[in-house]
Amino acid sequence: MDKEQSREIIMENYLHPQNRDLPHDGYDAINTRNESCIDNINLYIKWNEDILEDIVFDGEACAVSISSTSIMIKNLIGKKAKEALEYIKEFYHMTNGDDFNQELLGDACCYLEVSKQGNRKVCANLPLKGIEKAILEKIK
Amino acid sequence: MNRDDFPLLKEDIIYFDNGATSLKPKCVIDKMNDYYTNYPANTHRGDYDLSFKVDQEYEEARELVRDFIHAKYLEEIVFTSGTTESLNMIVNGFFANLLEANDEVLITSSEHASNILPWFRLARKMGIKINYIPLDSNYYVTLDHIKKALTANTKVISIAGITNVIGDIRPIKQICKLAHENNIFVVLDGAQMVPHLPIDVLNLDVDFLAFSAHKMCGPTGVGVLYGKKELLEHLEPIVLGGGMNESFDNPSEVILSELPTRLEAGTRNIAGVIGFGEAIKYLNKIGMDNIYKYELELRKYLIDKLLPLKHIDIINIESDSGIVTFNVANVFSQDVAYYLNKYNICVRAGNHCAKILKSSVGVNNTVRVSLYFYNTFEEIDSLVELLSDYDKIVKEMI
Numbered sequence: 181m182d183k184e185q186s187r188e189i190i191m192e193n194y195l196h197p198q199n200r201d202l203p204h205d206g207y208d209a210i211n212t213r214n215e216s217c218i219d220n221i222n223l224y225i226k227w228n229e230d231i232l233e234d235i236v237f238d239g240e241a242c243a244v245s246i247s248s249t250s251i252m253i254k255n256l257i258g259k260k261a262k263e264a265l266e267y268i269k270e271f272y273h274m275t276n277g278d279d280f281n282q283e284l285l286g287d288a289c290c291y292l293e294v295s296k297q298g299n300r301k302v303c304a305n306l307p308l309k310g311i312e313k314a315i316l317e318k319i320k
Numbered sequence: 321m322n323r324d325d326f327p328l329l330k331e332d333i334i335y336f337d338n339g340a341t342s343l344k345p346k347c348v349i350d351k352m353n354d355y356y357t358n359y360p361a362n363t364h365r366g367d368y369d370l371s372f373k374v375d376q377e378y379e380e381a382r383e384l385v386r387d388f389i390h391a392k393y394l395e396e397i398v399f400t401s402g403t404t405e406s407l408n409m410i411v412n413g414f415f416a417n418l419l420e421a422n423d424e425v426l427i428t429s430s431e432h433a434s435n436i437l438p439w440f441r442l443a444r445k446m447g448i449k450i451n452y453i454p455l456d457s458n459y460y461v462t463l464d465h466i467k468k469a470l471t472a473n474t475k476v477i478s479i480a481g482i483t484n485v486i487g488d489i490r491p492i493k494q495i496c497k498l499a500h501e502n503n504i505f506v507v508l509d510g511a512q513m514v515p516h517l518p519i520d521v522l523n524l525d526v527d528f529l530a531f532s533a534h535k536m537c538g539p540t541g542v543g544v545l546y547g548k549k550e551l552l553e554h555l556e557p558i559v560l561g562g563g564m565n566e567s568f569d570n571p572s573e574v575i576l577s578e579l580p581t582r583l584e585a586g587t588r589n590i591a592g593v594i595g596f597g598e599a600i601k602y603l604n605k606i607g608m609d610n611i612y613k614y615e616l617e618l619r620k621y622l623i624d625k626l627l628p629l630k631h632i633d634i635i636n637i638e639s640d641s642g643i644v645t646f647n648v649a650n651v652f653s654q655d656v657a658y659y660l661n662k663y664n665i666c667v668r669a670g671n672h673c674a675k676i677l678k679s680s681v682g683v684n685n686t687v688r689v690s691l692y693f694y695n696t697f698e699e700i701d702s703l704v705e706l707l708s709d710y711d712k713i714v715k716e717m718i
Contacts, residue, residue: 190718218654218670218685240684242654243718294718298661303654 186290193247198254201236208318212310214302219245223310227318230261235311244291244300249307251288261315268308268315275301321614321693322606334665334699339484339512339643339690341534344599348537351598352591362587364563378590381597382580385544388600389529390520393549395579399593402543403511404434406530407478409545409583410507411438414528414555415476421447425476426469428453428461430483435509439478449473458638459486463494470498476505481513485671485688486636487643489513496525505551511535515603515692516641517612527551533592538599542592545583552579561585611693615642618691618700625704632707635686642691648713653685655717662716663706 181189203209203224213220219241226234235253252271256264271288273280275295282289295301323329325345335343361371363378385397400406419425425439429452436450443450453461453469461479477499482489492508499506508526513519515536521529528551533542547555557564557576564585566575576582603611619642626632626646635645648656657669668688689703707713 187718194718218652240652242652242658244655298658300658 181289181292183293186293189251189287189290190243190247190294193250194243197237197246197250199234199236199250200238202238203236207234207236208314210310210314212306212313214245214306218242219303219306221245221249221307221310223249223307223314225311225314230319232256232259232261232264232315237307241306242303244294244303245306248288248291248304251290252307252311255286255288256311261319264315265312268312271308272305275304321610323694323696325602326694329694332664334695334702336689336691336695336699336703337666337668338515338535338692338695339688340668341540342515342537342692343694344539345537345602347602348539348595348598352539352595355591355594360591363590364581374590374594377594377597378588381593381600384597384600388519388604389514389544389546390522391546392522396546396549396552398545398547398552398580398583399588400530400543400545401541401589402532402534403432403509403530404543406543406545407434407507407509408438409555409558410528410530410547411442411478413558413583414547414551415505416442416446417554417556419446419448419475422449422473423475424449424451424471424473425478426451426453426466426474427478428455428480428483430455430459430486430488431478431480432484432509432511434511435478435480435507453477453479458488459636460488461490461495463491463498466495466498470502470504474502474504476507478507478509480509480511481519482516482641482643484512484643484690485645485686487512487639487641487645487690488636489517489640492526493524496527500525512641512643516608516615518608521546533596533599536599537602538596539589539592541589542596549579552583555583557583557585559585563587606693614693615691616640618642618695618697619644621697622689622691622700622704625700626707629704629708631710644689644691645686646689647686648707648710651713651717653687656687656713659713659717660703660706663702665703665706 207224207226210223221237221239221241224236235257237249267284270281270284274292291304295304326343327346328343359370359373361374363374382394382397386394425448439450442448451469454465456462479490481492496506505527507528510529510531514531527548529546531544534540564577564582566577568574622644623637626634631649633647647653653669657667660667670685
């Protein structure tokens, strides 16, 4: 994925994010925010046993956090809790600059370069930190 | 002004985040290195030459601070770790022992967290009330609004001299006069004020003042708590330990040192204090009047250049300080900051620790340019050129 393709995916998901919505009944809420106290996203998760049946979000954040939330939602819905944790682990590998499973991450690979800029890694990871916390809470 | 004094400014970088912290001139860095290299002893301890020199330098810094803010007595100057610690000492060491349930403290919604959270805790623990002085349409504090907010129970007005988001200069002298006519104490958060314009605590007649060295060319980890001597005598030390006691034979016979040592427990940031003294000498050489005048010229230049840009919404067009806060239409403030960072321009994005300002201004996050005397008109030209091209901002924000 080249720089321009990555940018297009990020901008598309920022301008038209997946499932930016208010929660309905039966959704668990979790807030996720970063230390610079700007990005602030609420995630709402609907479980069907250990399957992430639906995720919606609202909140205020930068282009990287919003788009990352959108892509994560798109890629995690329908996954079992443990599969989702595996996906999240690979995402962290990518943003940490380690080897990672490109095939598994799919279009989320668009953050490979962006996450090397300043504090942007934190922005890209933000939604995954939130959903990871929710999953660990669910399966503990 | 004086750009050659700052090693960082020899690099290709434009630093517009002076509200967060200022750059350090070489003389301050050298002064601290000199302490660590040539006389790194402790204060108030040894009967040997090195320690004597430390005491001289440390106390000279105190005298420089006293003179800088025009305090009457040397013992009114207490070195702390910064504005935050100073404000916490004032609230928890003085007012916690003085106020009673239902007493009222007046603040504003544009205060920094450091001038809100200590009061909030006191409200939870003691039942005091926190009331807000309403801001006018420019988000300013006016005497009329303060008068309306006063009640028979108001005991303290605790406000910033200049706020870190709006940058308005509060009429502190008039506020003190009004407050004292009503037996109300005034606490002044000077973090954004003392570095930028001449200050005279006697003329203002403030009861307490807090400010930080690092926002005025000094090192991090050093600040000042000023209090009128008769009030400071009643400020209970929050931290007890070495260097602040005379004797402690048993729990009921503890004798503490005199002011200001009593409020400076433990080994202080000695290099920082000495470096701060050098920073004050440096600012004095330039002249605080000159600094303020120049910052206003820079600000006017920036505002005049930003105003024609339709996609820029300036939050504080009218302010009389070097703080300019704005948003770019439909672009999150952090994305603007990242865009400018690509061109080595440092600005702050966020809520600037003034979270409750949202209730007044209606926006959560902004971009903030905060100027200091070493900024230039040419740097502003570079900033404005980048902000002028909306398509470029959107294209390059990620």
